Every structure is written in C-alpha cells, then in structure tokens.
Amino acid sequence: MTLDELREIAEKEREEQKQVSHSLKVCVAAGCLSLRSDQVLNILQAGVKERGLEGTCRVRGAGCMGLCAAGPLIRSEPQHTYYRGLSPDHPEIVGAILDNLDGPPLPEFALSPDLPFFAAQQKIVLENCGEIDPERIEDYIAAEGYEALLTCVAGRAPEDVVQEIIRSGLRGRGGGGYPTGLKWSMVAKAPGDQKYAICNADEGDPGAFMDRSVLESDPHRVLEGMTLAAYAVGATKGYIYCRAEYPLAVKRLKTAIRQAEKLGLLGKRIGDAEFGFEIEIRLGAGAFVCGEETALIASVEGKRGEPRQRPPFPAYSGLNHSATLLNNVETFANVPPIIRRGGSWFSSIGTEKSKGTKVFALVGDVNNTGLIEVPMGITLRDLVFKLGGGIPGNRKFKAVQTGGPSGGCIPDQYLDMNVDYESLMAVGSIMGSGGMIVMDDSKCMVDVAKFFMDFTRDESCGKCIPCRIGTTQLHGLLERISAGRGKMEDLDTLERLGNMVRRMALCGLGQTAPNPVRSTLKYFRDEYVEHIAGRRCAQGRCPCGQKPMAGGETQGELTDAGAKSVSG
Amino acid sequence: MQAYPVSVPLPSDDKRWKLVAATMRWHSYRPAALIEVLHTVQESFGFLDEVSLRFVASSLHLPMSTVYGVATFYHLFSLKPPGEHTCVVCMGTGCYVKGAATLMATIEEVAGVKAGETTADGRVSVVAARCIGACSLSPAVVFDGEVVPKVQPSVIREQFRRWMSYDAR
Numbered sequence: 001m002t003l004d005e006l007r008e009i010a011e012k013e014r015e016e017q018k019q020v021s022h023s024l025k026v027c028v029a030a031g032c033l034s035l036r037s038d039q040v041l042n043i044l045q046a047g048v049k050e051r052g053l054e055g056t057c058r059v060r061g062a063g064c065m066g067l068c069a070a071g072p073l074i075r076s077e078p079q080h081t082y083y084r085g086l087s088p089d090h091p092e093i094v095g096a097i098l099d100n101l102d103g104p105p106l107p108e109f110a111l112s113p114d115l116p117f118f119a120a121q122q123k124i125v126l127e128n129c130g131e132i133d134p135e136r137i138e139d140y141i142a143a144e145g146y147e148a149l150l151t152c153v154a155g156r157a158p159e160d161v162v163q164e165i166i167r168s169g170l171r172g173r174g175g176g177g178y179p180t181g182l183k184w185s186m187v188a189k190a191p192g193d194q195k196y197a198i199c200n201a202d203e204g205d206p207g208a209f210m211d212r213s214v215l216e217s218d219p220h221r222v223l224e225g226m227t228l229a230a231y232a233v234g235a236t237k238g239y240i241y242c243r244a245e246y247p248l249a250v251k252r253l254k255t256a257i258r259q260a261e262k263l264g265l266l267g268k269r270i271g272d273a274e275f276g277f278e279i280e281i282r283l284g285a286g287a288f289v290c291g292e293e294t295a296l297i298a299s300v301e302g303k304r305g306e307p308r309q310r311p312p313f314p315a316y317s318g319l320n321h322s323a324t325l326l327n328n329v330e331t332f333a334n335v336p337p338i339i340r341r342g343g344s345w346f347s348s349i350g351t352e353k354s355k356g357t358k359v360f361a362l363v364g365d366v367n368n369t370g371l372i373e374v375p376m377g378i379t380l381r382d383l384v385f386k387l388g389g390g391i392p393g394n395r396k397f398k399a400v401q402t403g404g405p406s407g408g409c410i411p412d413q414y415l416d417m418n419v420d421y422e423s424l425m426a427v428g429s430i431m432g433s434g435g436m437i438v439m440d441d442s443k444c445m446v447d448v449a450k451f452f453m454d455f456t457r458d459e460s461c462g463k464c465i466p467c468r469i470g471t472t473q474l475h476g477l478l479e480r481i482s483a484g485r486g487k488m489e490d491l492d493t494l495e496r497l498g499n500m501v502r503r504m505a506l507c508g509l510g511q512t513a514p515n516p517v518r519s520t521l522k523y524f525r526d527e528y529v530e531h532i533a534g535r536r537c538a539q540g541r542c543p544c545g546q547k548p549m550a551g552g553e554t555q556g557e558l559t560d561a562g563a564k565s566v567s568g
Numbered sequence: 569m570q571a572y573p574v575s576v577p578l579p580s581d582d583k584r585w586k587l588v589a590a591t592m593r594w595h596s597y598r599p600a601a602l603i604e605v606l607h608t609v610q611e612s613f614g615f616l617d618e619v620s621l622r623f624v625a626s627s628l629h630l631p632m633s634t635v636y637g638v639a640t641f642y643h644l645f646s647l648k649p650p651g652e653h654t655c656v657v658c659m660g661t662g663c664y665v666k667g668a669a670t671l672m673a674t675i676e677e678v679a680g681v682k683a684g685e686t687t688a689d690g691r692v693s694v695v696a697a698r699c700i701g702a703c704s705l706s707p708a709v710v711f712d713g714e715v716v717p718k719v720q721p722s723v724i725r726e727q728f729r730r731w732m733s734y735d736a737r
Contacts, residue, residue, distance in 0.1 A: 031705055034715035068704035206660030209701035244607070244644055245700055283607055285642030288698060302602035303634075304641040361703055363662035369704035401661065435703070437661045451664055455698070461641075 001264040002272055003150040006141060009263075013142035020058040022101045025075040027130060028061035029216045030248050031209075031370075037072035039088035044074075047091075047098045057101060063217020065130035067117055068370040075130060080113060081105035116386045117368045122349070124357050125333045126373045129217035134252050137259040140220040146265050148339035149224050152231055153271040161232040162188055165335070167343030169355035174200055174291070174328030175406065175432045176508070177354075177421040183325065186315040187233040190323035197235040197277075197325045198318075199226050199332055200296060201242040201249070204288040205404030206455065208435030210359040211329035213371050215242070215249035218333070219256035223266060223279060225332030228339060230277040231270075233325050238279040239300050244286065253281055288405075288459035292507045293318075293326045295461065306463045307507035328433065330359055350376035354420035358434055362388050365395065365440040374419075381415040384438055395440035399523070403432030405452045405459075406512030408519025409445060428519040430512065444541040445524040446531050450478040452516035456509065467510030470501035474517060481528060484535040484544025491528055494521060576627045579619050584612040588620070592627050599628050602638055606645055615646045643698075651686040651693035653731045655724075656710035659683075660699030663707040671707055672696070674721040678728045692731050 017023075026032075026041040044059045065073045070084035076097065086094055086109065093109065100106060113119070123129075132139035140146070152161055166181030187195060199222060203211040215222060226238050242250050257279055260266035268276040282300050289295045290305040297319050299305040318324025334356060338346045347355045354376035360383065363369050367389035374383065380400060384390070391397050399409040408429035410417070417423050421431050439448070453475040462468045477494055480486050498514030505511045521528060531537060531544060540546035578585040591608040595601030605628065609620045616639050625635040639645045655675065659668050672683065675694055679687050683696035702708040705717030711727055 030715065031702060031717075034702060034705060034708070034717045071705070203701070204698065206664075206699035207662040207703050208699070209703050212701040245697065283604065284644075285603055285607070286644035286698065287642050299603065300600070302598075302600040302604075302638070304638055306641075361662075363703040363706060364665045369662075369706075371704070404661070435661070437665060439665055443665060448665075451661070459698075 001150070003147070003154055006146055006150055009138060010141045010144070010147075013138045017058070017142065020056055021078070022053075022057040023075075023077045024057060024059045024097070025062035025065075025077075025130065026059070027063070027065050027071060027073045028134075029064035029129075029213055030246075031064065031068035031213075032071040032073060033248070035071045036088050040072050040074070040086050040094055043088060043091045043094045044098065047095050051098060053098065053101075057098070060133045061135070062131060063129040063134050064126075064213040064371055066121070066126070066371045067111070067368055069368055070111060073111075073130075076101070076105065079105050082111040082113060082118075083109045084111050085109065117370075117372070117389065120382065120387050121373050122357050122375050123373050124337050124346075124349075125214060125221075125330055125359050126217075126371070127337070128221065129213060129371075132218065134217050134219055135255055137220060137256070137263065140218070144340060145220055145336070146224055146260075148336045149227055149231075149265065150271040152228060152339060153273040153275050158188065158232045158234065161228060161339065164339060164343045165232070168334075168338045168346035169343075169350075170331065170334055170338065170346065171354065171421065172328060173330035173334070173358070173433065175403065175430060177431060180327065180331055183315060183327070184229065184233055186313070187235070187323050187325040190316050192323050194237070194320070195233060195235040195323045195325070196319045197226055197230040197233065197238040198296070198300065198327075199238070199240040200291065200293070200326055200328045201240050201246075202284045202291045202296060203243060203246075203329070203433060204291045204459075205406075205433050205435050207363055207401075207437045208361045208404060208433050210361055210371060210434045212246050212249050214329055214333050214359070215246065216252055219249075219252045220260065221333045221336060222253075222329055223256055223260055225335035226279065227266060227270065227277050228335050229325055229327065229332065231275055233323075235325060236277055238277060239282050239319075240279060241282045241284060241290070241296055241300055244283045250281060250283065257281070287461070288455075289461045289507070289509050292509055295507065296326065297324065304461070306461045307509070309506065330434070351418065351420045353422055358419070358431070360434045360436045362436050362438070364401075364437040365391050365443075366438040367392050376420045377418045379416050379418055380410065383419065383436065384415070388438065391438070391440050393440075395442065398439045398441045398443055399445070401429075401437040401439065401448070401516075402435065403430035403512075403515070404435050405455045406430055406508065406515055407432050408515045409439070409448065409523065410519070411523040428515065428522060430515070442539055444482075444537050444539040445520040445527050446478065446482050446537070447539075447541040449517045449520045450475065450482055453478055453513070456513040460509065460513075464504075464506035464510060466501050466504035467506065467513065470497060470505070470510070471513050473497060474501070474514065478517070481531050482537070482542035482544060484531065484537075484542070486528075486532040488529075488532055490532065491521065491525070576623065579623050585623070587612050588624070589627075592624075597628055599630050602628060602630065602635065603642070606635075606639060610645060615649050617647070617649075648686070651690050653692045653712050654695060654710075655692055655712075655727070656695045656697045656700070657683070658700045658702065658706070658708045658710070659696045660701075660703060660706075662699075662703030666706040668707045670721060671709065671719060671724055674724045675728065678725055679732065687732065689732070692728065 074083040170180040171177040295305040295307040314324040457471040686693040
C-alpha cells in the first residue's frame with residue numbers, strides 16, 4: 001500500500017460517513033460492556049431497521065467515551081449530545097432516541113459535551129476513543145491513521161523520526177518518565193542486526209485502566225506508534241506484552257494486527273518500502289513485577305518474570321540479548337500525532353519539563369469516575385473538583401493516591417499543586433501510569449498503607465532479599481498497628497526499614513514499594529499515633545475497631561506475620 | 569535459539585491434547601513459547617497437572633524444574649482443578665476503597681471459603697484479582713467470566729445461593 005492508496009481509502013470512508021445525516025455511537029469498551037451496552041447497540045440497530053432509517057442514521061460501536069460512571073454512554077450527532085445510563089431493560093427509552101433524532105436531546109438522559117468533564121480535556125492519545133469503531137481499520141484510516149507511518153517509510157530518514165520525538169519532549173508514560181527520544185536514539189545507535197520493539201501493555205497498577213481503554217478503543221494507534229518506533233530504531237520484530245486479564249483488549253489487538261497485515265501496513269515491505277515489521281502478542285499471566293522492563297523481557301522469553309541487574313540496559317541487551325526498545329502503550333499512542341503534527345506542536349503543550357497531555361483514570365470517591373486526558377501541569381484541584389465533579393455524599397476530600405503501589409497519598413494541602421513528573425516526585429509520590437484514586441474522609445490511611453504493602457509483599461518476585469523480606473516485615477508492622485497492638489517505636493522501624501528497602505532493592509518494584517507507607521507516615525502521622533496510643537481506628541476500618549481497645553494484648557512477633565506470606 | 573522438531577506422544581486420546589500440541593507446533597517448539605503453551609493447557613483443561621507439565625517439558629526440551637518454576641511463578645496458572653463456577657473479586661485499589669473487602673467477607677460468610685479456595689462440594693472457586701480494569705465501576709466482581717459492576721453484598725449472596733443450591737445442577 002502506498003500513501004496515495006491509503007488516502008483513497010480515507011477519502012472513500014469519509015464520503016460514506018457523510019452520506020448519512022445522523023450518527024449514534026455506542027460505547028463498547030469493557031466498562032460500558034459490563035453495563036450491557038452491546039445489547040443497547042443491538043436494540044438501536046434493530047430499531048433503525050424497523051423504522052427504515054438505514055439511509056439517514058448510522059449506528060456504530062465505538063470506544064471509551066470517558067465518563068464510565070454514567071455508562072452505558074451513547075454519542076448522538078448532530079444533536080451534539082451524550083446519552084447516559086441507558087439500559088437494555090428499557091428498550092422504549094432507547095427507541096425514543098431514534099424517534100427524536102432531529103428534535104432537541106431528551107433532557108432526562110442527555111449530557112452536554114460542554115460539561116467541564118468533557119470540555120476541560122485536551123485529547124491527543126484519546127482523540128479517536130469514542131469516535132471510531134475500534135474493529136474497523138477504515139475508521140482509523142479516515143481519521144488520518146497510518147498517514148504518519150507511510151509518510152515516514154516513503155521518505156523520512158529514521159534519524160529524522162528520532163529527532164522529531166526528541167524535539168517533542170515526550171517522556172515515558174509508564175511511570176518513570178524517561179525521555180522517549182533519548183531511549184529511541186540509544187536503541188538506534190546500539191550495535192546488532194536484530195533489534196526488537198516491545199510494547200508494555202501489562203498494566204498492573206491496581207486502580208488504573210488507561211492502557212486497557214486505549215487498546216480497546218483505538219488499537220491501530222498503538223500498532224502505528226510501535227511500527228514508527230521500529231522504523232526509527234531499526235527493529236524488525238515486535239511484541240505486545242498484554243495482561244491476560246484484558247481479554248477484550250487482546251481480541252481487538254488481534255483483529256487490528258490481522259487487518260493491518262492484510263492492507264500491507266504491517267508485515268513485510270510496509271508501504272512498498274524495504275522496511276518490514278511484524279508484531280506478535282504475548283500474554284501475561286498475572287505477575288505485577290512483569291511491568292518492570294527486564295522482568296517483562298524475561299517473561300516474553302518464556303521464563304519466570306524476575307528482574308535482573310541493570311546495566312546492561314535493554315536498549316543494548318534486552319530480548320535474546322539484542323537491543324530492545326520498550327515503551328508503554330500510552331507512549332506509543334502519542335507517537336503518530338507527534339509525527340503528523342510535529343514535535344514542536346507537542347512540546348507547546350504542558351509544562352517546562354513535562355510535555356504534552358496525560359491520561360488519568362479517575363476512580364474512588366469522586367462523582368465522575370472515568371478516563372480523562374488533560375494537559376500536564378493541571379492542578380489536582382481541577383482534576384478532582386472540576387473534572388471529577390467533587391466527592392460524593394458531600395464528604396470531605398482526604399487524599400488522592402497516584403502511582404499505584406509505587407506512589408503515595410497526597411493530602412489536601414497540595415490540592416493546588418501542578419500535576420507533572422517533578423512536582424509529584426517532590427511530594428513523595430510519582431506520576432506512575434496514571435491511576436488517580438480519590439479518597440474521602442471515611443478512609444483510614446493506615447489501612448490504605450497496609451493494603452498496598454499487602455500487594456507488594458505478595459507481588460514481590462522473591463529474587464532480592466531487601467524486597468522479599470522487607471515488604472513482608474513492613475506489612476507485618478502495619479498489620480500489628482492496625483490490630484491495635486502497635487508500639488510507638490514501630491513508626492521509626494517503618495521509616496528505617498522503608499528507607500533500607502528503597503535503597504537496596506534490585507528493581508523498581510522494591511525501590512518504590514515503601515512509598516505508600518512513607519507518604520502516609522509523613523502526612524497522616526497522627527492517624528498512626530491514634531492507632532498505637534489510642535488503640536482505635538477513627539474510621540472503623542481496621543481490626544482494632546472504632547472504640548479504644550482494652551490494653552494487655554500480647555505483642556505479636558514480627559516474624560509471625562511474615563511466616564504465612566510468600567505463598568502465592 | 570535452535571528449534572527441534574519433535575514428536576512426543578500425546579499423554580492420552582483426549583482431543584484437548586491436540587490443541588496443546590498445535591500451539592507448540594505454531595511456535596516451532598521453541599522454549600520461549602512456554603508461557604503461551606501453559607495458557608493453552610489451562611484454557612483447555614482448566615488447570616495444570618503433573619501430566620500436562622511433564623508433556624510440555626519434554627516437548628519443549630525444558631527441564632521439568634523450569635516448567636514447574638514458571639507454572640508456580642505466575643498467579644494466573646493454577647495447579648488445582650477449578651470449581652464448577654468461578655467468582656473473581658477485584659481487589660484493585662479502586663474496588664478496595666469502595667468496599668471489596670466487605671464483599672470478600674460476605675463470600676466467606678456464605679460459602680466458607682477464602683480467596684484462592686474452592687468450596688468443599690467443588691461448586692465455586694473464589695479468586696482475588698489484582699485489578700480487572702473496571703475501576704470506574706467499582707467494586708466489580710466477575711461471575712463466570714461476566715463482569716458485574718457496582719456489586720453490593722446482596723448480589724453476592726444471591727449469586728452464591730443460586731450456585732450452591734442443589735437445584736442448580
């Protein structure tokens with residue numbers, strides 16, 4: 001396929017879309033699907049046939065529209081409206097939408113796209129999510145898809161593509177924030193004939209689903225981004241390492257790969273040029289540590305997902321000891337628009353050191369739970385109160401947790417902080433992959449810290465001792481405190497042990513595992529003290545109960561708690 | 569890595585072994601395909617037993633210790649047969665702050681099993697998931713592959729009552 005042929009397909013598809021005056025798009029990403037949006041889609045399609053509207057109204061499944069809290073969502077054009085909360089149990093309401101295509105939107109189910117939740121977003125990664133049918137490559141091509149790729153293979157030097165990414169200032173969206181352009185140029189310069197490109201779709205952070213949504217809503221964007229990267233660094237073989245917990249994402253990726261191969265946009269001689277690139281999917285098997293790059297590579301090789309010492313970095317010696325480029329889903333998804341519109345356009349968005357936009361999963365105690373994409377540098381207050389619509393039940397905001405088990409809890413005094421890599425680091429958390437869990441005042445921070453330590457203790461691969469033993473002991477201390485059996489000196493032990501694990505662990509999992517404890521100790525120390533001195537949990541979430549416990553409990557030995565761990 | 573064409577005899581006439589063999593052939597019996605092959609075994613048989621692990625090990629020219637090491641490293645692989653029904657409770661942060669622990673406690677109360685266990689009558693396996701990505705609809709539970717959003721303890725009670733009553737067979 002050449003660029004001209006691609007544009008022909010795009011033109012034809014756009015023409016076809018213009019033929020119909022009305023369009024209804026139904027979200028068929030996992031969130032809305034669990035609310036049976038597929039049945040709503042069927043009712044709509046049957047309704048269109050019944051009413052003989054085939055020529056005027058086009059009903060399609062589309063990707064994630066973001067506001068999962070109001071699902072299943074439907075987008076109606078040209079009414080310029082979202083319809084929310086439609087249930088297949090009420091087909092008459094779904095039918096009423098079809099009877100009212102030209103009138104004003106049905107007020108009781110309409111949501112205006114001008115609401116702050118939609119209007120305050122700036123979409124780059126998610127620009128096609130909710131717009132195109134994820135299972136049709138023509139839809140993606142009509143939205144300028146694969147244009148960047150074919151333009152590059154037809155006439156742009158690989159070094160030039162790397163330079164464009166460097167110019168954009170894009171940083172890795174998986175958590176660490178390493179400059180993407182720099183990584184690409186390292187792999188491009190690395191010696192060796194066989195190079196690999198791997199997409200990290202092992203979105204293990206609990207409370208985060210950005211990558212799942214992108215893969216389910218716009219899989220071709222990830223394929224195009226990966227292929228562009230492969231062209232830039234000279235890779236010929238690629239893997240997408242995807243969680244097995246995301247069956248729909250895997251299915252849509254497989255469909256997308258097949259479609260792209262058929263059109264010659266993937267495989268040998270892409271765009272009739274000398275360049276060839278193949279992508280295979282590798283399924284994860286439920287190990288959080290496989291999000292770490294060296295562990296992920298071991299897992300692609302069919303081994304236990306244990307990290308190894310770096311250097312050598314995967315850029316020099318990764319998969320099968322060859323130079324390997326490893327980027328996150330969202331990072332790759334940023335690539336096609338950057339190539340299309342230029343690196344300087346991208347770097348004009350965001351803050352000085354954090355360019356572009358970031359996708360966040362807004363979950364927990366917040367009214368508008370869902371997926372949002374905002375420019376870097378937005379304040380936490382805007383995120384939680386403007387886009388998120390505040391805390392349900394008029395409760396008080398307590399903290400927001402970012403970065404998953406590697407991040408920390410940020411208290412209300414930092415609500416006006418700008419969200420970017422450096423600022424989050426400065427308050428003891430990290431950007432992470434973009435999960436943002438909002439917590440109201442009914443949550444106990446000791447309990448939250450215990451939850452995360454339980455997670456990392458269980459997910460520690462066991463290879464290095466600081467992480468394997470350290471996380472177990474930290475969890476044991478927290479369990480003791482939350483049971484009302486803690487001692488004051490436990491707080492110092494938590495800090496000392498946390499620091500030790502942070503400094504000595506082999507990989508990112510261990511090095512960041514103490515963050516939830518450290519940040520809650522720093523900002524919510526009084527809660528820990530209350531659990532120890534008062535032997536009570538004000539929120540009633542811990543085993544010690546809301547009322548002060550009678551004293552005289554035997555002090556459990558630390559190792560008791562440790563003995564039963566490291567089983568799973 | 570060198571690929572060895574091999575023909576290890578299938579452990580039995582069970583047709584499902586052919587699926588496993590097909591996956592290995594597709595990957596040219598490369599040891600790197602181990603995880604993919606174990607996925608196929610688990611999809612076909614529901615779990616990994618010693619027979620299947622030995623079959624995979626000899627077919628891929630891997631020591632049994634390596635295969636066993638991989639099978640036990642990953643949470644998703646199970647060495648025990650699953651119950652008739654599976655209930656996966658998402659324990660991701662989003663679900664946790666919305667009360668997933670209460671759901672787990674409800675299950676223990678009605679079925680007497682904890683996460684990772686199967687009821688004594690073999691009816692229901694209970695699994696705790698790290699995060700199923702349905703965070704905006706938390707707490708979420710997966711009943712036999714179907715994601716159910718915003719679950720209340722009453723929903724759990726009802727589902728388990730249906731699964732565990734004798735008429736359910």
